[in-house]
Every structure is written in structure tokens, then in C-alpha cells.
Amino acid sequence: MACLIMAFEASAADVSEDGVKAAFILNFTKFTDWPANGPGNDPLLICSLGPRALSGNLEALQGKTAKGREVRVRGATRPSELHECQVLFIAADEEPRVEWVLQRVAKLPVLTISDVPNFVHAGGMIGLFQENDRLRFDINLAAARQSNLALSSNLLKLARTVKQ
Numbered sequence: 001m002a003c004l005i006m007a008f009e010a011s012a013a014d015v016s017e018d019g020v021k022a023a024f025i026l027n028f029t030k031f032t033d034w035p036a037n038g039p040g041n042d043p044l045l046i047c048s049l050g051p052r053a054l055s056g057n058l059e060a061l062q063g064k065t066a067k068g069r070e071v072r073v074r075g076a077t078r079p080s081e082l083h084e085c086q087v088l089f090i091a092a093d094e095e096p097r098v099e100w101v102l103q104r105v106a107k108l109p110v111l112t113i114s115d116v117p118n119f120v121h122a123g124g125m126i127g128l129f130q131e132n133d134r135l136r137f138d139i140n141l142a143a144a145r146q147s148n149l150a151l152s153s154n155l156l157k158l159a160r161t162v163k164q
Helices: 002-007 017-030 079-084 092-105 141-146 153-158
Strands: 044-049 069-074 087-090 111-114 126-131 134-140
Touching: 017 044, 017 087, 017 111, 017 126, 017 134, 044 079, 044 092, 079 092, 087 092, 092 111, 134 141, 134 153
Parallel strands: 044 069, 044 087, 087 111, 111 126
Antiparallel strands: 126 134
16 A cells, blocks of 8 residues: 555655646556456557646656556547547646536546546546645546446545545
């Protein structure tokens, strides 16, 4: 458990806030199971809404591995491409479109993550936020289950709150 906690903590002095958020996103994929009829060993596609999401740090995940799958990153994803994604990061500057986007991916096996305030209350799965100079997250477990995604109990233990 200590290793898991360390994987989710990073000092802002060592890495930018956006870099830490990108690292969290990669770690979230390692604690998520997609439906058996999903993409199998195909690359894990992390998509983003918003130009240069996380100041380009999301693109740094390109080529890394998660759950034995190569990570690919698609920035500035068009709405017609959302169904191709396994992970969707919605940048804070896309806040006006959050509800519309979440409606488009509802019931699809797409892990939704954002730093938009109150994201999990709007129906998103993982909401990132700063608390006491540390990056934290909330989880909407009901939204994940609705999309047939299974989040590890170890991940749930690290969340500030888990919305059932």
C-alpha cells in the first residue's frame, strides 16, 4: 500500500502541477479494468479535450505502458472520436462543455478525468483538485460502473471521497 501511495504523490518542486496530473492519469489507467470485450492488447488511447491539455504534459505519456498496453495520446479530440478513447481528460478550460461531453460518453467504457471543479458531481468519474499543496482526487464510482469500468479498491482507498 505504501508503494501505491508514493506512486500518487509527487512534490510540486520536482514536477509541475500539470506534470503531476499527467502522472496521475497514467496511474489511474493502471488501476482500471475495462470490459473483457474491449480493445484487448491494442494500444490504450488517452484522449483530451482542450488545446495542449496539461501544458503538453499529457503528450509525454505517449509510448509509456499501462497494464501491458502501449499508451497513445490524442490531443484536441473531436466529439466524433470520443467513442475510440479508453481515457478522456477534459481540461479545465472546457468546463462549459463538461455536461455535453459526459452525455456523449455515458455508458461507453471511457474513463473520464478532469480538473474541472465538482467534476464527479456533474457525472465524471475522477476529479482532480489541489488541497494543501497536494494533488488529490474524488471518484464517482457509480459513473464508472455505469460504463462497465472496474476501479481497483486500492485506488478507491486513496480518493478523498467516493461517490456511490
